[in-house]
Amino acid sequence: MMYSKSHTLVFGFHGCDKSLVESIINCQDEMKPSKNGYDWLGFGIYFWENDVSRALEWAQHLKANPGVYSQKINEPAVLGAIIDLGYCLDLLNYRFLSEDIDFAYQTLKDSYSVSGDIMPTNSGGPDKLLRPLDCLVLETLHDYNKSQGRPAFDTVRGAFLEGEEPYPTAGFKQKNHIQICVRNPNCIKGYFIPREPDTSYLIP
Numbered sequence: 001m002m003y004s005k006s007h008t009l010v011f012g013f014h015g016c017d018k019s020l021v022e023s024i025i026n027c028q029d030e031m032k033p034s035k036n037g038y039d040w041l042g043f044g045i046y047f048w049e050n051d052v053s054r055a056l057e058w059a060q061h062l063k064a065n066p067g068v069y070s071q072k073i074n075e076p077a078v079l080g081a082i083i084d085l086g087y088c089l090d091l092l093n094y095r096f097l098s099e100d101i102d103f104a105y106q107t108l109k110d111s112y113s114v115s116g117d118i119m120p121t122n123s124g125g126p127d128k129l130l131r132p133l134d135c136l137v138l139e140t141l142h143d144y145n146k147s148q149g150r151p152a153f154d155t156v157r158g159a160f161l162e163g164e165e166p167y168p169t170a171g172f173k174q175k176n177h178i179q180i181c182v183r184n185p186n187c188i189k190g191y192f193i194p195r196e197p198d199t200s201y202l203i204p
Contacts (some may be wrong), residue, residue, distance in 0.1 A: 012047025086154030
């Protein structure tokens with residue numbers, strides 16, 4: 001834990017309907033955590049890290065596929081957020097993967113072994129778009145920490161390989177991204193509407 005708290009503010013972007021952006025910006029509503037059993041990083045408020053384009057693409061995808069997702073989109077838009085990662089379960093950090101995640105999986109596996117039930121698996125093609133196992137592993141870890149009086153994670157951060165290869169044998173994919181799942185809403189220090197750059201100036 002000595003080096004686990006991040007002191008870095010990051011930009012997060014949430015793809016949604018324009019009406020939600022306006023209500024959040026005008027302090028008429030609050031962001032609500034997602035609690036789907038297939039959420040990639042467990043329960044919380046989701047953002048694309050530093051990727052406004054991907055957030056907009058996601059909102060456009062939701063509009064083009066009504067009925068598939070619970071979120072209804074009439075006018076795709078993006079809500080920006082300034083996020084303090086705080087005590088972050090960073091899945092790009094070897095320590096968390098080799099200790100916390102491994103422990104949570106083994107705990108979950110033992111529980112299912114005792115009950116005789118079948119563990120869920122991730123599905124949804126090569127990108128594993130539905131991740132009930134990942135979600136359950138992460139929530140098992142959070143529940144264990146709470147039961148032991150250990151500090152709760154403020155955020156969860158993970159990198160994902162998604163999409164097609166941009167060319168044969170490429171080592172990355174077209175929709176690679178980093179997601180942030182905010183569990184502690186106080187980590188969101190403010191919201192903003194992303195603006196278009198002034199092309200007469202360089203972007204620092």
